[in-house]
Amino acid sequence: MKPDVVRILEEHGIQPSAQRVAVAEYVLHTTEHPSADRVWASVQENFPMISRATVYNTLHLFVGKGLLRELHLAPDSVLFDPNTDRHHHFIDEGTGRIYDIPWDHIEVSQASPLPGFQVDDYQVVMRGRRRPTRR
Amino acid sequence: MKPDVVRILEEHGIQPSAQRVAVAEYVLHTTEHPSADRVWASVQENFPMISRATVYNTLHLFVGKGLLRELHLAPDSVLFDPNTDRHHHFIDEGTGRIYDIPWDHIEVSQASPLPGFQVDDYQVVMRGRRRPTRR
DNA sequence: AAAGAGGTTAGACAACGTCCAAATCAGGAG
DNA sequence: CTCCTGATTTGGACGTTGTCTAACCTCTTT
Numbered sequence: 557m558k559p560d561v562v563r564i565l566e567e568h569g570i571q572p573s574a575q576r577v578a579v580a581e582y583v584l585h586t587t588e589h590p591s592a593d594r595v596w597a598s599v600q601e602n603f604p605m606i607s608r609a610t611v612y613n614t615l616h617l618f619v620g621k622g623l624l625r626e627l628h629l630a631p632d633s634v635l636f637d638p639n640t641d642r643h644h645h646f647i648d649e650g651t652g653r654i655y656d657i658p659w660d661h662i663e664v665s666q667a668s669p670l671p672g673f674q675v676d677d678y679q680v681v682m683r684g685r686r687r688p689t690r691r
Numbered sequence: 692m693k694p695d696v697v698r699i700l701e702e703h704g705i706q707p708s709a710q711r712v713a714v715a716e717y718v719l720h721t722t723e724h725p726s727a728d729r730v731w732a733s734v735q736e737n738f739p740m741i742s743r744a745t746v747y748n749t750l751h752l753f754v755g756k757g758l759l760r761e762l763h764l765a766p767d768s769v770l771f772d773p774n775t776d777r778h779h780h781f782i783d784e785g786t787g788r789i790y791d792i793p794w795d796h797i798e799v800s801q802a803s804p805l806p807g808f809q810v811d812d813y814q815v816v817m818r819g820r821r822r823p824t825r826r
Numbered sequence: 827a828a829a830g831a832g833g834t835t836a837g838a839c840a841a842c843g844t845c846c847a848a849a850t851c852a853g854g855a856g
Numbered sequence: 857c858t859c860c861t862g863a864t865t866t867g868g869a870c871g872t873t874g875t876c877t878a879a880c881c882t883c884t885t886t
Binding site: 626631655661662664665677679682684685686687 | 761763764765766769781783784790792796797798799800801802804805807808809810811812813814815816817818819820821822
Binding site: 708711742743 | 863864865866867868873874
């Protein structure tokens with residue numbers, strides 16, 4: 557698995573240091589949407605000496621190189637999403653968990669959004685909770 | 692304008708104290724999407740002795756009573772929106788300014804969002820910038 | 827071996843938000 | 857009017873998230 561990650565970093569023009577590989581191994585393979593400190597905690601399990609600043613630096617580097625996307629969905633922290641394909645998000649208000657919704661599951665037709673502006677990106681953000689089981 | 696605001700508070704089951712009226716006067720009539728500290732700064736111009744804790748308390752109270760909505764669009768702070776009608780948002784990445792997009796300007800058809808979950812709320816979040824003027 | 831570039835580190839710092847105990851206020855009862 | 861009680865406000869301490877900086881490593885080149 558390690559050489560796999562190294563190749564991905566190099567393909568994106570990132571020098572693969574030991575720390576960056578450690579971060580990448582976790583964050584590129586998770587289906588969660590971890591915060592920076594969550595990433596830090598997880599990476600520390602395999603790489604105890606890594607510093608918080610490095611994790612922040614690395615995550616921002618990855619975002620700049622297109623390996624990750626930042627999500628601003630919750631008040632308390634920025635989340636990172638390894639799924640860089642266009643997709644939407646659903647937030648379970650009960651658990652706080654965030655689910656990806658495939659792009660083609662929702663159709664958005666923008667009749668006339670905002671004159672004078674160009675839309676570079678958009679997504680649908682949904683909030684709800686698990687449907688109670690019928691009794 | 693003051694009695695107007697008092698009536699609105701009472702209609703929402705909120706005891707209208709002087710501080711709450713001062714906050715409401717600003718935040719219910721702005722078309723910006725101010726952060727809590729932005730609200731604090733503005734209210735202080737008319738009500739110099741108000742404390743930060745009161746502004747935070749009041750804003751959360753208003754959210755709970757349905758007078759405001761919270762937006763989590765930027766990494767640095769929670770924003771408050773006096774427009775409680777359903778609508779979408781456009782974020783100008785150049786200026787950071789946030790614009791409301793009327794609900795009926797965008798049509799969203801959710802074919803199959805997430806089985807087992809109910810959607811309580813959703814909105815489209817768009818990001819872009821002012822279109823460069825043609826030369 | 828020395829130099830330079832890029833990467834990492836710990837800790838100080840700043841911004842935003844929460845919490846708490848004490849002080850203050852409002853309004854109803856007497 | 858005065859007292860009492862509950863609601864509200866206050867300042868400051870505190871916690872969390874994120875940034876910054878200066879020193880330090882590591883690797884490559886010469």
